[in-house]
Amino acid sequence: MDNFLQQLINGVTLGSIYGLIAIGYTMVYGIIGMVNFAHGDVFMLSAFIALILFMILTQLLHVGSLPLAFVVVLIGAMALTALWNWSIERLAYRPLRGSFRLAPLISAIGMSIFLSNFVQVVQGPRNKPAPQLPNHVFKITDGSAGYSVTLSVRQILIVALTVVLLAAFWYLVKHTSLGRAQRACEQDRKMAALLGIDVDATISITFIIGAALAAVAGVMFVIYYGVVNFADGFVPGVKAFTAAVLGGIGSLPGAVLGGLLIGLIEVFWSSYFTTDYKDVAAFMILAITLIFMPSGILGRPEVEKV
Numbered sequence: 155m156d157n158f159l160q161q162l163i164n165g166v167t168l169g170s171i172y173g174l175i176a177i178g179y180t181m182v183y184g185i186i187g188m189v190n191f192a193h194g195d196v197f198m199l200s201a202f203i204a205l206i207l208f209m210i211l212t213q214l215l216h217v218g219s220l221p222l223a224f225v226v227v228l229i230g231a232m233a234l235t236a237l238w239n240w241s242i243e244r245l246a247y248r249p250l251r252g253s254f255r256l257a258p259l260i261s262a263i264g265m266s267i268f269l270s271n272f273v274q275v276v277q278g279p280r281n282k283p284a285p286q287l288p289n290h291v292f293k294i295t296d297g298s299a300g301y302s303v304t305l306s307v308r309q310i311l312i313v314a315l316t317v318v319l320l321a322a323f324w325y326l327v328k329h330t331s332l333g334r335a336q337r338a339c340e341q342d343r344k345m346a347a348l349l350g351i352d353v354d355a356t357i358s359i360t361f362i363i364g365a366a367l368a369a370v371a372g373v374m375f376v377i378y379y380g381v382v383n384f385a386d387g388f389v390p391g392v393k394a395f396t397a398a399v400l401g402g403i404g405s406l407p408g409a410v411l412g413g414l415l416i417g418l419i420e421v422f423w424s425s426y427f428t429t430d431y432k433d434v435a436a437f438m439i440l441a442i443t444l445i446f447m448p449s450g451i452l453g454r455p456e457v458e459k460v
Contacts, residue, residue, distance in 0.1 A: 156303050159303045163305055167312050170315075170413065171417070173320070173411075177320070179395050180405065180406065194387040197387055201375050202384075203230070205282060208227050232369040243357065282383070286380070311377075312378060400412035400415060
């Protein structure tokens with residue numbers, strides 16, 4: 155029972171990171187019907203930005219307050235990553251928006267390869283370790299059965315940030331003018347433009363929001379694992395996309411739910427079976443779910459516009 159509880163905590167923590175990345179996929183797909191396959195590498199880029207900012211603050215500027223450094227790194231990573239994604243949307247996606255459907259997809263794959271190779275050239279192919287940070291650990295059980303269940307401050311921070319950001323962006327989409335513009339563009343971009351909505355600006359802001367959430371996930375990834383590599387965008391990106399599809403692409407709660415499920419499946423499979431096939435298990439669950447629920451768990455059936 156103690157092992158189950160510990161793996162549950164680990165799975166929720168990992169799933170929260172996947173969920174934050176998955177929200178970016180689902181927001182972009184919901185509005186323009188495009189899968190931004192460069193989003194995983196934007197997440198990886200944000201992790202490197204966070205690491206560089208932290209090193210500048212602690213090693214060069216000698217900022218001694220870790221909470222202050224964390225806030226500055228988080229805001230800086232969100233701002234710089236959002237700027238990167240805005241540039242990607244303007245240069246690689248917007249010119250192809252009226253083209254055939256495969257053109258933006260090919261452009262997204264090309265941008266993913268570019269970002270991965272760019273970071274590899276600039277930062278090198280080796281793992282980049284982050285400085286060791288204090289991480290207070292709470293003991294939930296005393297270990298009398300031979301196994302202690304622990305909960306760290308980092309895990310609490312990751313889950314709490316995911317809950318707060320999900321609630322904030324759900325409110326933004328449902329109860330603000332920007333959210334109404336996003337929902338209008340999702341239903342019919344041409345009609346939204348006729349009604350006075352700036353479609354290009356709405357799509358750009360959506361890319362910015364998705365990148366900011368990916369940056370939060372990147373900062374949490376560096377804090378939690380303590381190491382980052384130029385190849386870390388591909389696998390988490392694919393799993394986050396899987397989470398978005400599993401939860402119902404186009405649904406913000408579905409993206410986080412899918413991320414939690416993927417994280418739990420991966421952790422429990424690794425704990426009770428083998429780590430060799432944990433990715434296969436996650437994708438197998440996705441395939442089974444889509445057979446019986448093609449729209450995902452919380453997704454809505456797509457209605458054809460005539």
